[in-house]
Amino acid sequence: MKSEELKNQEYKYGFTTQIENFKAPKGLSEETIRFISKIKKEPKWMLDWRLKAFKRLKVLKEPNWQKPKYPKIDYQNLYYYSAPKSMKEKPKSLDDVDPKLIETYNKLGIPLNEQKRLSGVAVDAVFDSVSVATTFKGELDKKGIIFCPISEAIQKHPHLVKKYLGSVIPISDHYFATLNSAVFTDGSFVYIPPNTRCPMELSTYFRINASETGQFERTLIIADKGSYVSYLEGCTAPMRDENQLHAANVELVALDDAEIKYSTVQNWYPGDKDGVGGIYNFVTKRGACRGKNSKISWTQVETGSAITWKYPSCILQGDNSVGEFYSIAITNNYQKADTGTKMIHLGKNTKSKIISKGISAGQADNTYRGLVDINAKAKNSRNYTQCDSLLMGNKCGAHTVPYIKNKNSSSTIEHEATTSKINEDQLFYCNQRGLNQEEAVSLIVNGFCKEVLQQLPMEFAVEAQKLVSISLEGSVG
Amino acid sequence: MEQLFNIDFKRISTSSEKEMLKRKKNFELFLKKGLPNKKDENWKFSDLNFIINKNFNQITNSDGFRFDKKIELINDFDHNHVILINGVFKSCDIRFEEKDKVKIQKLNSLESLSNQSNNNLHNLNQALSLGGFKLELQKNYKCKKPIIIYNYFTSNLDNKIINNSNQIKLNQNSELILIEYNITEKCKFLKNTFEKINIGQGSELKIFNIQKTKSNGYFYKNISGTQDYNSTYQNFLLSSGLKFNKIDIDMVLEKENASCYILAGLILGKEEHQEIKTRINHMAPNCKSYQKIKNVLENDSKGVYQGKIFVKDIAQKTDAYQLSKALILDDKAEFNAKPELEIYADDVKCSHGSTSGSIDEDAIHYLMTRGIELPIAKKLLINGFINEIFENIPEETLKIFFEKNIKEQVSEI
Numbered sequence: 109m110k111s112e113e114l115k116n117q118e119y120k121y122g123f124t125t126q127i128e129n130f131k132a133p134k135g136l137s138e139e140t141i142r143f144i145s146k147i148k149k150e151p152k153w154m155l156d157w158r159l160k161a162f163k164r165l166k167v168l169k170e171p172n173w174q175k176p177k178y179p180k181i182d183y184q185n186l187y188y189y190s191a192p193k194s195m196k197e198k199p200k201s202l203d204d205v206d207p208k209l210i211e212t213y214n215k216l217g218i219p220l221n222e223q224k225r226l227s228g229v230a231v232d233a234v235f236d237s238v239s240v241a242t243t244f245k246g247e248l249d250k251k252g253i254i255f256c257p258i259s260e261a262i263q264k265h266p267h268l269v270k271k272y273l274g275s276v277i278p279i280s281d282h283y284f285a286t287l288n289s290a291v292f293t294d295g296s297f298v299y300i301p302p303n304t305r306c307p308m309e310l311s312t313y314f315r316i317n318a319s320e321t322g323q324f325e326r327t328l329i330i331a332d333k334g335s336y337v338s339y340l341e342g343c344t345a346p347m348r349d350e351n352q353l354h355a356a357n358v359e360l361v362a363l364d365d366a367e368i369k370y371s372t373v374q375n376w377y378p379g380d381k382d383g384v385g386g387i388y389n390f391v392t393k394r395g396a397c398r399g400k401n402s403k404i405s406w407t408q409v410e411t412g413s414a415i416t417w418k419y420p421s422c423i424l425q426g427d428n429s430v431g432e433f434y435s436i437a438i439t440n441n442y443q444k445a446d447t448g449t450k451m452i453h454l455g456k457n458t459k460s461k462i463i464s465k466g467i468s469a470g471q472a473d474n475t476y477r478g479l480v481d482i483n484a485k486a487k488n489s490r491n492y493t494q495c496d497s498l499l500m501g502n503k504c505g506a507h508t509v510p511y512i513k514n515k516n517s518s519s520t521i522e523h524e525a526t527t528s529k530i531n532e533d534q535l536f537y538c539n540q541r542g543l544n545q546e547e548a549v550s551l552i553v554n555g556f557c558k559e560v561l562q563q564l565p566m567e568f569a570v571e572a573q574k575l576v577s578i579s580l581e582g583s584v585g
Numbered sequence: 586m587e588q589l590f591n592i593d594f595k596r597i598s599t600s601s602e603k604e605m606l607k608r609k610k611n612f613e614l615f616l617k618k619g620l621p622n623k624k625d626e627n628w629k630f631s632d633l634n635f636i637i638n639k640n641f642n643q644i645t646n647s648d649g650f651r652f653d654k655k656i657e658l659i660n661d662f663d664h665n666h667v668i669l670i671n672g673v674f675k676s677c678d679i680r681f682e683e684k685d686k687v688k689i690q691k692l693n694s695l696e697s698l699s700n701q702s703n704n705n706l707h708n709l710n711q712a713l714s715l716g717g718f719k720l721e722l723q724k725n726y727k728c729k730k731p732i733i734i735y736n737y738f739t740s741n742l743d744n745k746i747i748n749n750s751n752q753i754k755l756n757q758n759s760e761l762i763l764i765e766y767n768i769t770e771k772c773k774f775l776k777n778t779f780e781k782i783n784i785g786q787g788s789e790l791k792i793f794n795i796q797k798t799k800s801n802g803y804f805y806k807n808i809s810g811t812q813d814y815n816s817t818y819q820n821f822l823l824s825s826g827l828k829f830n831k832i833d834i835d836m837v838l839e840k841e842n843a844s845c846y847i848l849a850g851l852i853l854g855k856e857e858h859q860e861i862k863t864r865i866n867h868m869a870p871n872c873k874s875y876q877k878i879k880n881v882l883e884n885d886s887k888g889v890y891q892g893k894i895f896v897k898d899i900a901q902k903t904d905a906y907q908l909s910k911a912l913i914l915d916d917k918a919e920f921n922a923k924p925e926l927e928i929y930a931d932d933v934k935c936s937h938g939s940t941s942g943s944i945d946e947d948a949i950h951y952l953m954t955r956g957i958e959l960p961i962a963k964k965l966l967i968n969g970f971i972n973e974i975f976e977n978i979p980e981e982t983l984k985i986f987f988e989k990n991i992k993e994q995v996s997e998i
Contacts (some may be wrong), residue, residue: 173626484916499931502898508926512939517913520942527928527935 119377120578122347124548125212126270129236129318130196132189138162140171140188141290144237147189147294148259151266161279168283175475175507176415176444179358180390181353183246188291190318191238195292202241209240217342219312229340230255233310234325237293244308254299255310258326263299268299272330275425276359276396285392288324288357295325300335300366307518309338309565314356316345316376316387329359331366338369340568345377345413349385351414356391364399364426369407371564373572376412379538383442383471386414393420397455405432407563409572410445419477421450424458424486431460436572437578439472448510448544453486453519464495465557468504469580474482475507482519489519496557500549500580550577563564589638590616590746591645594885599712600693609892620704623711631831631860632840632919637803644775646713647745659766662982665732671739672715672747672776674717679732686726692719701920706805710748710816717751717778724757724785727748731762731983738768738802749778755788755816762980764793767824769800776802780897782810782818786840789817793983799826799854812843821974822849822861823987825994837868838900844873848991850974851879852994853886853918860889867900878909879974881967881995882918891923892937898929907937912944912970968995975978 132143141162145155162511170181194206202210202220213220213233220241230244232255239257248255254265262269279289296312315321316516331337345352354376360368379386389412395404406420416439422431433449451460460480468474476495497506506527530552538548554561554576564572592612599605620629622634637644652670665679670827674691693716722728736751755761784790804827812818824830836845849861865874880888890909911920924937944966952962971991978984 126790497926497928499928499933502901502930502932504931505927505929507928507938508924510922510924510939512922512924512941513919514911514913514921514941515919517943518916518919521920521940523924523927523937523939525924525926525935525937529931529933 119347121216121344121375123215124346124379125317126207127206127208128193128316129190130193131187131318131321134187135149135184136186136188136291144189144291144293148262150259150262153270153290154547157274157279157398158290161286164280165283165286165290168286170283174417174445176417178351178415181316181388182547185320186353187318187321188324188347189293190236192235195235195238195240205241205346209235210542212315213240213313216313216315219533228259229309229311232257234294234312234314236316236318236321236323239294247307251304252301253304253306254297256297256443258295258297258328265297265299268330269297269328272359272361273328276361276394277392281392284355288326288392292324292326292357295327297327297338298329298337300313300331300337302332303334305335306337309340311340311342314341314343316352316354317508319348319350323357325356327356327358329368329370330361331363331368333363334365336367338565339371340565341370341372342375344375347377347380347385347386351386351388353388353390354494358391360395360404362395362397362399362402362404365401365404366399367403368395369405370395370405370420371568373409373568373575374412374416378412378443379414379441381441383414386443387412389413389418390415391418393418394423395421395424395431397426397431399429400426401428401430402426402469403430405434405563406449407434407560408436409560409564409575410435410437410447411575414443416445416447419448421452422460423452423454424460427455427456428457429455430458433462433464434563436467436476436557436560436576437465438467438576439469439474440579441470441472441473442578445473446475446477448476450479451481452479453482453489453491456485456487456489458486458489460491461490462493462495463559466495466497466506466558467500467556467580468497468506469500471503473507475509479511479513480521480523482515482521483514484515487516487518491521495525496556497525498553499527499529506522546581549580553577553580589644590714591643593646596646596648597715597731608712615705615708615712618708619731621705627862627891630891631717631858636829636858638774640803641744642776644744644746647715647742647747650739650741652739656737656768658735659733659986660984664764665730666735667718667732668735668737670718671742672749674716674718681730682728683726684724687728690719691736692716704807704987706777706807707779710750710777713746713748714750715748717749719752721754722756722759722761724759727760728762731764733764733766736765736767738767738769738772738774738800740772743772744774745994746775746777749776751778751780753780753790754783755785755790757785758787759777759785760789762791762793762983764795766797767800767925768797769802771801771922773801774788774803776804776807780806780808782808784810784812784816784818786813787815788813791819791821793825793987795987796824796826801828803829805831805833806977807833811837811839811857812845814840815842817844817846819846819977820848820980822847822851823991825852826854827857827859827980829858834863835866837866838872838874839868841869841871843869846977847876848974849878850991851973852881852890852971852991853883854997855884855886858887860891862891864893864895865905866895866936867894867903867905868898870899870901870903872900873904874906874909877974880911880920880927881914881970881971882920883914885915885917887919887921889921891925893925894926894935896928896930896933896935900930901932903930903933903935905933905935909939910970911941913941914943915983927974943948964995968992969994
């Protein structure tokens, strides 16, 4: 098969589930917020919190410094809450869940039935604005681990939510984060008790199904002293020719000696090959290494979305804390990505490491934007940053915008970046051994990304590798 | 802003009413936008508005002055020279060159420079410019000796602002070494310079920036230039000892095989702040750019490097490199960098590196075990760190002169 003959493989997860939806009235207003809060049966403090965020939102302006520009979003023309009608009353067990929903997840390769699941992964499945099911709850309960939808946590564990929600991303942070604080619908809540190693991978699968709907999920993960958790996040959406907004907030808190490993395989609908449709993925992810010797590690594989705009960050407050960021961002056709990380060193002897791999093909634009800020008090801190970009063709762009600040004499920052194309010699070598152009490129790109792919948990690594190859199909030749 | 700037337009000699109107219009535009602050991405790390307001109560434009001192010329090597006193073109002497090949004259203030409408300081410059020098080299002429621009600032400049505009043009296959040499008497002032450079086909321009003494001046210099086929531009920034200095370089490599080098070696001391901002635009294939910025920061100094490499889609085979290294010697010192790449062509070799940290403990330990005392070991390493910049100067006499100059600065640490 010649590479020119290869067509872009259709987006595998682009189907729509025909299901009756129950929606909030269109538009962003105090009524919408009250509606969401009411339907989630939230206590008053939560509603007040949302309203405070909404008040703040009114004075904030949408940021416009990013590289990918997009048409103005009409916030009044969006639904802020959409859930399958059958989910109006929360099902007691999996048997009560609408079979259509279960089928959807089966189709996505995420069976919710515990027997069929890969053992070792507990899943929280979020469909539009509600959590459909959470698996392996019983087993986790035994260890005292809380893994549930955040709406449930607000009711059952208010002291934890009150204490940590908004403590990493304050309600007045920036436009999209504040918007999320006002209208967030569902997401996952994780609490790992002291000195507990979570026995399985925790995972949330986000699915946007309804049209004209924005998804605003909120995830909060707390790792108490000496605990460990690995959390995975996956996401898909149907193919539509409208752009849909996804503005999530993810907050991580690691206390003394705790470690959180957060992995994302982002595969929202990227739009078609002419750049029509696709998700605007404007996400705020931030982790606070609050305790001594704590560690937060972000790994992301970004292949989907029309526009990806996010900077998973680490605030290294505790002495000896460690922040890591591993990223692969692949853009093809008219996709755009502006992603990177922020490492803010506040504690002594803090360390951070950034490995970013950007690949652009077609007419895409890929930007790495990052900040390393070593505070005057963060003595003996270290940072190492490496960002490499790969360009395929001369219609795409690769950009690197690192901000590097060093405010004390005992800390060291090292930063390296390169931009290049696929080595002709390597391609030739592969061709010579009988690999066609596509296969050769896929092999080389996978090698280019290896450092990041290695960081993913087993269950994700295989999928991510395939995704990397598929995302680039049609970009060679 | 209006309170800060007390400008008397009568002090500016202008040729026509029309020109005066244009100046006033530019000044109004400037007042409207004010001095750039950190909200402006280009001034993110050096909030000029804050710095000026902190250090100046009122700023006036410079007045007529009498000058009868004799400027002490450099006698380490033969050279031609141009003298500017307080930004005003005073005299020039090109005794080593063929007279009809090198043209140096006073630049009339409002000769249009590039259009930089989004730069407030450009408006300010257009409003108050006193002109500067205009230098043109005829084609196929290679200057035999360097030309030194003596920039002399007198002590009665306190709280004044000087606006300069210069123009440098090298016609085909010409060559020039230009040294900008600042001498300042003790006073606190502002200088805002806009310089335009055109380098013709096959030509080579080398510029060195250096200070004779420490200065209380606040300098901003904007250099915008274009380069033709096979041309070379080299800029050595060795201007340590300024209270505030920002150099803003925008070079456009318009035609194939042009190369651009920016090399800096700075030692910043107490209350000093320097920023180097560059934008190298690769607009044609096979061009090369190379930037190496080295800062030694002591006390509460602040060093900034904002570099950008832009590669247009047709500029294949571009070779672009940025490196910034900082030695931070004191906990109060700060180094900020933003080495940026914006690339639209795929067959390119673009990379950047940036490091900042303190002196290598192992190296110090090694030297000390050889019986070298700590302060001397430190100086040795700092010298070695900065000296790397001089390796790129082929002219031996100049190299010795600059090295001597830097050594004096290191010994002050």
